Amino acid sequence: MSFIPGQPVTAVVQRIEIRKLRQGEHLILGFSIGGGIDQDPGQNPFSEDKSDKGIYVTRVTPEGPAEVAGLMMGDKVMQVNGWDMTMVTHDQARKRLTKKNEDVVRLLVASLLCNASPFVQTEFAI
Amino acid sequence: MDTESTYSGYSYYSGRSRGSHRHGERSRDHHKSRSKDGSRSEKSVTINAPPAEPLLGDSSVLGEEVQDDNWGETTTAVTGTSEHSLSQEDIVRITKDLEDSVGLDCRRYFSLTLAVVLGLLVFLTPLAFLALPHLLWPDKLLVCGTACEGLFISVAFKLLILLLAVWALFFRAPRAGLPRVFVFRALLAVLVLLFVVSYWLFYGVRILDSQDENYQGIVQYAVSLVDALLFIHYLAIVLLELRQLQPAFSVCVTRSTDGETRHYNLGQLSIQRAALAIIENYYRDFSVHNPALLTASKSRAAKHLAGLKVYNVDGPGNNAATGLAHSQSRAMIAAAARRRDTNHNELYYEEAEHERRVRKRKARLVVAVEEAFTHIKRMQEEEQKKAPGDVMDPREAAQAIFPSMARSLQKYLRTTRQQHCHSMESIQQHLAFCITNNMTPKAFLESYLNPGPTLQYGRERWLARQWTLVSEASVTSGLKEGAIFLLKCIDFSLVVTTKRIPYIQLSEEFIDPKSHKFVLRLQSETSV
Numbered sequence: 015m016s017f018i019p020g021q022p023v024t025a026v027v028q029r030i031e032i033r034k035l036r037q038g039e040h041l042i043l044g045f046s047i048g049g050g051i052d053q054d055p056g057q058n059p060f061s062e063d064k065s066d067k068g069i070y071v072t073r074v075t076p077e078g079p080a081e082v083a084g085l086m087m088g089d090k091v092m093q094v095n096g097w098d099m100t101m102v103t104h105d106q107a108r109k110r111l112t113k114k115n116e117d118v119v120r121l122l123v124a125s126l127l128c129n130a131s132p133f134v135q136t137e138f139a140i
Numbered sequence: 141m142d143t144e145s146t147y148s149g150y151s152y153y154s155g156r157s158r159g160s161h162r163h164g165e166r167s168r169d170h171h172k173s174r175s176k177d178g179s180r181s182e183k184s185v186t187i188n189a190p191p192a193e194p195l196l197g198d199s200s201v202l203g204e205e206v207q208d209d210n211w212g213e214t215t216t217a218v219t220g221t222s223e224h225s226l227s228q229e230d231i232v233r234i235t236k237d238l239e240d241s242v243g244l245d246c247r248r249y250f251s252l253t254l255a256v257v258l259g260l261l262v263f264l265t266p267l268a269f270l271a272l273p274h275l276l277w278p279d280k281l282l283v284c285g286t287a288c289e290g291l292f293i294s295v296a297f298k299l300l301i302l303l304l305a306v307w308a309l310f311f312r313a314p315r316a317g318l319p320r321v322f323v324f325r326a327l328l329a330v331l332v333l334l335f336v337v338s339y340w341l342f343y344g345v346r347i348l349d350s351q352d353e354n355y356q357g358i359v360q361y362a363v364s365l366v367d368a369l370l371f372i373h374y375l376a377i378v379l380l381e382l383r384q385l386q387p388a389f390s391v392c393v394t395r396s397t398d399g400e401t402r403h404y405n406l407g408q409l410s411i412q413r414a415a416l417a418i419i420e421n422y423y424r425d426f427s428v429h430n431p432a433l434l435t436a437s438k439s440r441a442a443k444h445l446a447g448l449k450v451y452n453v454d455g456p457g458n459n460a461a462t463g464l465a466h467s468q469s470r471a472m473i474a475a476a477a478r479r480r481d482t483n484h485n486e487l488y489y490e491e492a493e494h495e496r497r498v499r500k501r502k503a504r505l506v507v508a509v510e511e512a513f514t515h516i517k518r519m520q521e522e523e524q525k526k527a528p529g530d531v532m533d534p535r536e537a538a539q540a541i542f543p544s545m546a547r548s549l550q551k552y553l554r555t556t557r558q559q560h561c562h563s564m565e566s567i568q569q570h571l572a573f574c575i576t577n578n579m580t581p582k583a584f585l586e587s588y589l590n591p592g593p594t595l596q597y598g599r600e601r602w603l604a605r606q607w608t609l610v611s612e613a614s615v616t617s618g619l620k621e622g623a624i625f626l627l628k629c630i631d632f633s634l635v636v637t638t639k640r641i642p643y644i645q646l647s648e649e650f651i652d653p654k655s656h657k658f659v660l661r662l663q664s665e666t667s668v
Contacts, residue, residue: 054661
């Protein structure tokens with residue numbers, strides 16, 4: 015999943031649809047993200063290429079909506095509802111995922127693990 | 141002096157007679173002596189001497205000995221038997237002393253006389269140049285004007301400076317005696333002699349014969365001689381003193397008995413002067429040589445050898461000597477490898493036990509000494525006048541508290557095998573010294589807990605007083621990359637290897653102080 019600036023990124027991705035859960039007055043998805051273009055990519059334990067500044071799933075709460083939908087720890091989030099997640103800051107990523115008027119988020123994730131079934135092979139131009 | 145590094149006997153012989161044959165012999169003996177010293181006890185002696193003397197001890201694996209009927213006897217013996225080695229040692233010591241007293245004194249006095257004669261010649265020559273015209277043709281001489289008399293003063297002062305400088309450089313008491321003549325000094329002496337002789341020649345032909353009347357010219361000639369001598373003296377300073385100050389070589393000095401190693405940086409010196417510098421540093425840096433510490437490894441080695449005996453069943457003269465030696469040594473090695481060896485186990489447990497014992501004794505010693513020191517208190521001046529009774533000076537105070545710590549100190553020294561390095565008297569002296577100088581118990585114990593350098597102990601404990609320089613290259617040649625020589629003492633030797641200090645190419649990098657800037661690198665995790 016390393017990228018060369020200016021070249022399209024090729025990745026094996028899968029679509030995951032997560033239905034948000036209402037907890038009190040918050041809508042939660044049940045996972046944590048790390049990474050972003052304003053963060054230190056060297057400390058990311060899940061990335062193959064330590065200069066990858068993408069958004070990664072760092073934790074999945076058990077029995078939460080994300081786990082139910084099939085999201086795994088270590089996945090890289092490529093798109094959220096059509097918005098690109100490969101070149102965003104951490105805060106922008108958080109905002110895209112926690113929009114109050116959206117009940118469902120459709121993620122495009124690229125998984126590290128080999129048992130991820132390749133639904134779609136997509137090309138992104140950056 | 142005890143620290144003379146010479147036995148002019150050996151290099152004397154080698155220089156004098158036997159010529160090229162001797163040279164080959166020396167390198168072979170040197171080779172053998174190195175391999176022997178590694179394998180045998182420190183009490184036995186290898187002699188770099190005429191090959192007519194029988195060589196003691198093990199057969200070397202080089203197999204160079206000639207097969208003879210007694211060969212089998214000496215091979216299987218355990219080395220280091222005291223009778224043989226001691227008597228050999230005594231002989232060596234006696235012969236060395238004899239040669240030393242006769243050869244060295246002659247040489248020293250001879251060179252001293254030469255130096256004094258040369259010095260006198262040099263000093264009196266300008267004066268002679270100035271005085272001779274007045275003596276030989278006083279009436280023809282032109283009157284000496286003011287400028288000429290000014291030159292007299294300059295000659296006088298320059299001669300005085302030259303006198304002081306020559307005394308400072310050449311006539312001080314020597315610190316050591318070296319085996320061969322100091323090449324640079326000899327060259328300088330020859331240069332000065334040639335110089336003075338040529339000046340005399342010129343003077344004799346042009347001035348004395350023609351009876352020159354221009355006295356000012358003669359005085360200027362004398363002044364030029366003194367100036368040139370001062371410049372030669374400057375050259376002497378550079379060659380003798382300054383040239384060796386810049387480090388050019390790094391020498392690695394290893395003691396052959398226990399492997400203690402130190403590294404020193406030396407300048408461009410001849411091998412004998414480098415040896416002198418190394419010996420001076422040896423007394424300061426290396427811990428004192430303690431033969432009692434080597435008994436354990438020797439007994440292990442003896443057990444190895446004693447286990448195997450090799451018999452020659454084919455009889456002497458059947459095979460070539462070298463082939464026999466090779467096959468025998470190979471048989472021994474193979475047998476040793478096959479035998480199941482549990483020596484390492486013994487060594488491990490023995491060492492652990494010894495360590496424990498040393499630590500226990502050390503703890504007892506430290507406690508005893510600390511307690512003993514609490515009994516002594518320094519009295520101030522005012523108190524001294526008030527209570528005159530029972531006041532002791534440091535020696536008495538040391539004698540008073542010594543018995544309480546004597547036993548634990550004795551036991552500790554015995555466990556660490558240092559008891560022969562310290563006598564009761566020396567311990568009490570050291571205690572008095574520490575008390576006088578307000579030292580703590582820890583400071584007092586420091587010299588007993590760690591074996592110090594050789595200089596710390598009295599002369600009779602040094603075991604390192606007579607040194608022999610063993611070198612394949614000539615000892616007056618300079619140090620070179622890869623030169624190896626030995627400094628032999630009776631009990632051990634120092635192996636010296638030389639390496640050149642590498643050429644260092646230093647480059648510079650400028651960092652603008654304003655260029656030190658930092659950013660915060662975050663790694664935050666947000667749950668969504």
